[in-house]
Amino acid sequence: MDETESKIVAFVLYPGLTALDLVGPLQVFSLLSQFSPINPVVVGATTDPMPSDCIVQLSAGATFDEVPHPFALVVPGGAAPTLKALGDEQLVGYIRSAAESAEIVASVCTGSLLLGAAGLLDGRKATTHWGFYQVLERLGATYVADRWVEDGKFIMSAGISAGIDMALHLAARLTDDATARQVQLVLEYDPEPPFGGIDWTKVDRDLMVPMVNGWLAEGLQDRPQLLTKLGG
């Protein structure tokens, strides 16, 4: 793949990820590519269809080997499969090496845990899905409960749908505000949550701890050292 003609934005696909974590920002960048020399590509260990956390299967357009040095990397998250993926050396190894040369390293939701597992977040400000903040902190990052958090070349969004907001912000960084607003208009992104926003004063961020610890214990049973580090 020619990585010089336009800026390659590599979206990392792995089995069981949360589909919207990938597709939200991907839709933003696909629209952006109509206005600017941005080249989004979905990369995976294989180009065979993979299950997502929804019932739809997704297929990458290229393998990790084919896109070793993307301009930007976007790592989506998920629930149990993402925690299991923390022990996937091929996936984490790709993220580590692609991130080294990338100018932008982004994550959505618990994708930041994969950045942490790659050793990229030590001492950094970071964010993730509200239910997984403890795991992020055990990976050496400092959790910030913002919609998205930037630290150096790293940018991370909160859970699932937050990837859309972060991607629009990134679109503006890569082009300009007017272009990002054009993308927003095509996306018709003028949100009207039927019940309004989330009242965070009523959210217990420790609600999911037992579930998360169970997923870690099951997903990382063959990785005792990592499990000890993350198991709380």
Next chain:
Amino acid sequence: MDETESKIVAFVLYPGLTALDLVGPLQVFSLLSQFSPINPVVVGATTDPMPSDCIVQLSAGATFDEVPHPFALVVPGGAAPTLKALGDEQLVGYIRSAAESAEIVASVCTGSLLLGAAGLLDGRKATTHWGFYQVLERLGATYVADRWVEDGKFIMSAGISAGIDMALHLAARLTDDATARQVQLVLEYDPEPPFGGIDWTKVDRDLMVPMVNGWLAEGLQDRPQLLTKLGG
């Protein structure tokens, strides 16, 4: 497929659709299925991977024949490929017959044009992506510029990202507000568009007319009668 045990929500997949039109509401219903006997399924003419308008390929879990009578039908939209699909008798025929027995018929973005092509929107209030409202009206519907519009068993959302709002509203209709709010929390749907919402006073809804007419002319060149009806 057993259609009696739980409420099957059939998401219609076809080549070239807008990925987020499908995945936004699908993510909402996948999360809802953890709280309620809802069974989302992606249906297509085939279960082979199909291109979307993003570079990711999507695969259905079942064929149209396998899900003739879903409880609810969700029809995503798209740009040129969706206009071409207005002349796809297999797709439109499935939508027509599944809609007949379904209790809820939903569309996202230009998915409503497919409902119109199936003859389902004559005289109804309806909505679609802002750039395609003329096509919707030529199909006999009355365009309403709301985030989502309900008319009888039909519910239609505005463009692309509006499918998430509509799906959360539907989630509440199918369960209750508290359950829909739980889904919203897991989805972390607390939108913060970087530039705020869309200022509709500055949007020219006729901006895309030349492009839309070109897509119609190209996509429906083998369907002259339909093209004459829709070509303006």
